[in-house]
Amino acid sequence: MLAISHDNVHDYGIGILIAGIISVILSFPFGLIAVMMYQDMFIKPENYLLFSTNPNAYFYFAAGTVIIVVGIAIMVLFLKKAMKSIGLIIAGIGVLCIYFSMIHSTVFNWDGIVLNQKLIPWENVESVTQIVEDGTSLRLEIVTKDDVIIFKTNNDWNKDGSRVRTYIVEQGIPFEFEDISK
Numbered sequence: 001m002l003a004i005s006h007d008n009v010h011d012y013g014i015g016i017l018i019a020g021i022i023s024v025i026l027s028f029p030f031g032l033i034a035v036m037m038y039q040d041m042f043i044k045p046e047n048y049l050l051f052s053t054n055p056n057a058y059f060y061f062a063a064g065t066v067i068i069v070v071g072i073a074i075m076v077l078f079l080k081k082a083m084k085s086i087g088l089i090i091a092g093i094g095v096l097c098i099y100f101s102m103i104h105s106t107v108f109n110w111d112g113i114v115l116n117q118k119l120i121p122w123e124n125v126e127s128v129t130q131i132v133e134d135g136t137s138l139r140l141e142i143v144t145k146d147d148v149i150i151f152k153t154n155n156d157w158n159k160d161g162s163r164v165r166t167y168i169v170e171q172g173i174p175f176e177f178e179d180i181s182k
Contacts, residue, residue: 013077016069016072016073016076016077019069020066020069020070020073023065023066023068023069024062024065024066024069026065027061027062027065027066028058028062030061030065031058031061031062031065031101032058034061034102035053035057035058035061035101035102035104036053038102039051039053039102039105042102043102043103043105043107043117044105044107045107045109047109047110048107048108048109049108049109049110049160049163049164049167050106050107050108050156050157050160050161050163050164051105051106051107051108051156052105052106052107052151052154052156052157053104053105053156054104054105054106054152055154056104057101057102057104057105058101059101060097060098060100060101060104061097061098061101061102063094063097064094064095064096064097064098064099064101065094065098066094067090067091067093067094067097068091068094068095068098069094070087070090070091070094071087071088071089071090071091071092071093071094072087072091073087074086074087074090075087075088075091103116103117104116106151108164108167110167112124112125113125113142113149115149120142120144120149122168122171122173124144124145124146125142125143125144125168125171125173126143126144126145126173126174127142127143127173127174127175127176128140128141128142128143128168128173128174128175128176129141129143129175129176129177129178130153130165130175130176130177130178131178131180132177132178132179132180132181133179133180133181134181137153137157137158137161138152138153138180139151139152139153140153140157
């Protein structure tokens with residue numbers, strides 16, 4: 001094992017700083033690709049009405065990457081075991097951020113709404129309201145027996161939302177529009 005002394009700690013610090021800058025720059029494009037690939041392979045079902053990745057998922061991935069680099073930097077730069085343990089915990093938090101970014105999605109299918117891998121059956125949905133401002137869809141407010149779910153509409157909704165809306169109405173669930181334009 002290579003020990004860091006006071007003589008070479010500066011070299012490690014510069015290397016970690018460069019690695020940190022590179023990871024910050026690359027975390028966003030790599031996060032976009034990684035999240036999309038993971039979700040296509042493991043989360044996106046074959047049949048669905050609408051599949052949508054929350055844009056925050058890419059931010060969570062980037063934040064996780066940066067947190068991992070900080071944790072590794074602490075483990076490399078500090079000699080005390082307590083600091084190495086703290087670095088390991090921080091890196092673990094980064095791994096959790098990346099994991100949650102990968103599962104951060106919404107699927108509307110024939111069984112219900114799958115929100116971050118949790119199924120909400122259509123039987124539990126009491127009503128859906130689409131909030132519109134100046135002709136642009138902003139979000140859905142989905143009232144269930146237990147909660148109110150806010151689904152921010154995006155390009156996925158603009159493309160496939162009419163199929164979802166038609167299916168919801170066919171299930172006898174009230175679907176309303178609310179225009180908040182002034």
